Amino acid sequence: MSDLLQYLVSGLAVGCGFALLASGLVTVHRVSGTVNFAQGMFAVVAGLAAGSFLSAGLPHGVAEVAAVTAAGAVGLLTGLVATGKPGTGPRAALIITLGLGFVAYAVEIMVWGDGPRSHPGLGGTIQVAGAYVQRQHLLVIAATALVFTALGLFFSRTYLGKALSAAASNPYAARAVGMNVTRMGLAAFALGGVLGGTAGVLLTPMLPISFNSDVLLITNGFAAAILGGLNRPGLALAGALTLGVAEALVAGYLDASYQTVVALVLMLAIMIWQASRRTALDMEAAR
Amino acid sequence: MSHLLRSPGTLAALVVAAVAAAMPVLLPPSQVPVYVLLLLAAIVVTGLSLLMGYGGQVSLGQASFYMIGGYSAALLAVHGLPTWVALLAAPVIATAAAALIGVPLLRLRGHHLAFATLAVQLILLSLAGRQEWAGGDIGLQGIPQLEVAGYEFADDVSYAYLALAALAVVVLIARNVVDSRPGRGLRALATSEVAAESSGVPVAGYKLAVFSLSAGFAGLAGGVYAFFIGYVAPGSFPVLLSFEYVVMVVVGGTGTIWGALAGATVITLLLQLLNNIGTMEGMPAAAPSVLSYAVYGLLLVLAMLFMPQGLVRGLAFSSRLEVRWGTWKTISSRSAKRRRSSA
Numbered sequence: 318m319s320d321l322l323q324y325l326v327s328g329l330a331v332g333c334g335f336a337l338l339a340s341g342l343v344t345v346h347r348v349s350g351t352v353n354f355a356q357g358m359f360a361v362v363a364g365l366a367a368g369s370f371l372s373a374g375l376p377h378g379v380a381e382v383a384a385v386t387a388a389g390a391v392g393l394l395t396g397l398v399a400t401g402k403p404g405t406g407p408r409a410a411l412i413i414t415l416g417l418g419f420v421a422y423a424v425e426i427m428v429w430g431d432g433p434r435s436h437p438g439l440g441g442t443i444q445v446a447g448a449y450v451q452r453q454h455l456l457v458i459a460a461t462a463l464v465f466t467a468l469g470l471f472f473s474r475t476y477l478g479k480a481l482s483a484a485a486s487n488p489y490a491a492r493a494v495g496m497n498v499t500r501m502g503l504a505a506f507a508l509g510g511v512l513g514g515t516a517g518v519l520l521t522p523m524l525p526i527s528f529n530s531d532v533l534l535i536t537n538g539f540a541a542a543i544l545g546g547l548n549r550p551g552l553a554l555a556g557a558l559t560l561g562v563a564e565a566l567v568a569g570y571l572d573a574s575y576q577t578v579v580a581l582v583l584m585l586a587i588m589i590w591q592a593s594r595r596t597a598l599d600m601e602a603a604r
Numbered sequence: 605m606s607h608l609l610r611s612p613g614t615l616a617a618l619v620v621a622a623v624a625a626a627m628p629v630l631l632p633p634s635q636v637p638v639y640v641l642l643l644l645a646a647i648v649v650t651g652l653s654l655l656m657g658y659g660g661q662v663s664l665g666q667a668s669f670y671m672i673g674g675y676s677a678a679l680l681a682v683h684g685l686p687t688w689v690a691l692l693a694a695p696v697i698a699t700a701a702a703a704l705i706g707v708p709l710l711r712l713r714g715h716h717l718a719f720a721t722l723a724v725q726l727i728l729l730s731l732a733g734r735q736e737w738a739g740g741d742i743g744l745q746g747i748p749q750l751e752v753a754g755y756e757f758a759d760d761v762s763y764a765y766l767a768l769a770a771l772a773v774v775v776l777i778a779r780n781v782v783d784s785r786p787g788r789g790l791r792a793l794a795t796s797e798v799a800a801e802s803s804g805v806p807v808a809g810y811k812l813a814v815f816s817l818s819a820g821f822a823g824l825a826g827g828v829y830a831f832f833i834g835y836v837a838p839g840s841f842p843v844l845l846s847f848e849y850v851v852m853v854v855v856g857g858t859g860t861i862w863g864a865l866a867g868a869t870v871i872t873l874l875l876q877l878l879n880n881i882g883t884m885e886g887m888p889a890a891a892p893s894v895l896s897y898a899v900y901g902l903l904l905v906l907a908m909l910f911m912p913q914g915l916v917r918g919l920a921f922s923s924r925l926e927v928r929w930g931t932w933k934t935i936s937s938r939s940a941k942r943r944r945s946s947a
Binding site: 417529585593 | 714851854893897
């Protein structure tokens, strides 16, 4: 029973990381229509940078915030390259973000080497109902709850947030009332960078990451986001938590090496089920 | 026949074929393995170009079929089947596998399909590493030499000619598919599935067919690879390999056979050059990987931004070839215009 609780908490914590990644994907996709393959890269950059800032002597908190800010800047840069040139369609943008991921590999290997790295998080465990729960896991869950609340307030209460939602729901009307939809897309990319970066600094103490961890991070983030059709942050959160818990249970009770297989099969099943309910006509009318 | 010879496209093809056939003998022996790998990449990329360029479907997991081909050939040969049977089985098994997983997978479009194909490869890699009969993470070793009708393929040059023959077959098939009625149907469904369907194109069938065909090409290349290297393991077929094929297709230009060949050649040569630079004395140990990642990334980004039609059509490398691909230009410029106006 205490095993189960432990798996549940660690699964929820990992799922929260996926949820942050997925919410970044959703934010960018809603506004710009682009699936950002570099979303996992933001997390890797922030995770690795946080480690460097910490070993350079910055205190906890400051180092993480600096790393997340850096990820936001990388996000903005990614957006500029991927959507800045007029006439770049969503499919081209997907391939461009894939290419930017490669460029990031080169930079990451130069700066941080090619081995997996980690940085110390919140150490220690506390006892809850007979189970030992790592404090870092609780921190990740709390931070994610905070971020999602802030995100909800941002989209419903602030001017920029409302403008982003408007540009997402009807770009034509948004442009007609004088909004710069391209700039909104860039803002979404920067926000995506911040969200991905937050996931990176929170996840790195739990799972050491190396430059090529981004493929697994992005597939898990995509798997979570796809539940809400890449457009609904709430469903993405639900998907991510399910995914995290499912992976933790598979790793705990069956075999750790099957946990990604479970996640991927789940993602394929969801996508195929969704596709069976949408015809080609729907897809092309939505373009 | 005489009018065929006068056509500049055929002439160019003959020249390229002659140069390609002379290469294994002309190259220094240490470079022949690179040439073999280049040819194998060209085989996979020709298929992927058909799928991406003509069929309009993105695959980020094409190396899975290369892997299926390689493992099929290796397993059959290790278990005592005649090696030529194992080689022939490789594309057949890869095609069958693609036809099987294609049925559910090809309901997906665009980035969904891209992630689904990536997921398939990650699943395959994870599973192959766990199976004892497939050698686990260590892989299958001791694959016997390929033997066809008493001739043993023992040296690199013989594999270069084998790969060349395979590439010739693949290019011929691809060319005939492109020029056929199904080829026109494919091009139509790449632009609009609804329009194609209402004009009587069996969309689902054609998509599955081109997916399986491109998988078969990759499987054939994988089979040759298994015999050439003599060893297969999950590590031989990383996700990065799939991305590499996409880079080759995009750099060469989707939807032309010339583009696929040019893309595979340019990228392989460039990587080899960078590898030579990176391993020179005084370079840090990480230099080769840093250089190759940087170049992959920059090429992919720059090609997508500034040369979306690819090297071959982008550089218009021969004005005479442009005549042959003239129909192509009008189609692509028309669709580019449409894209601009809808953006």
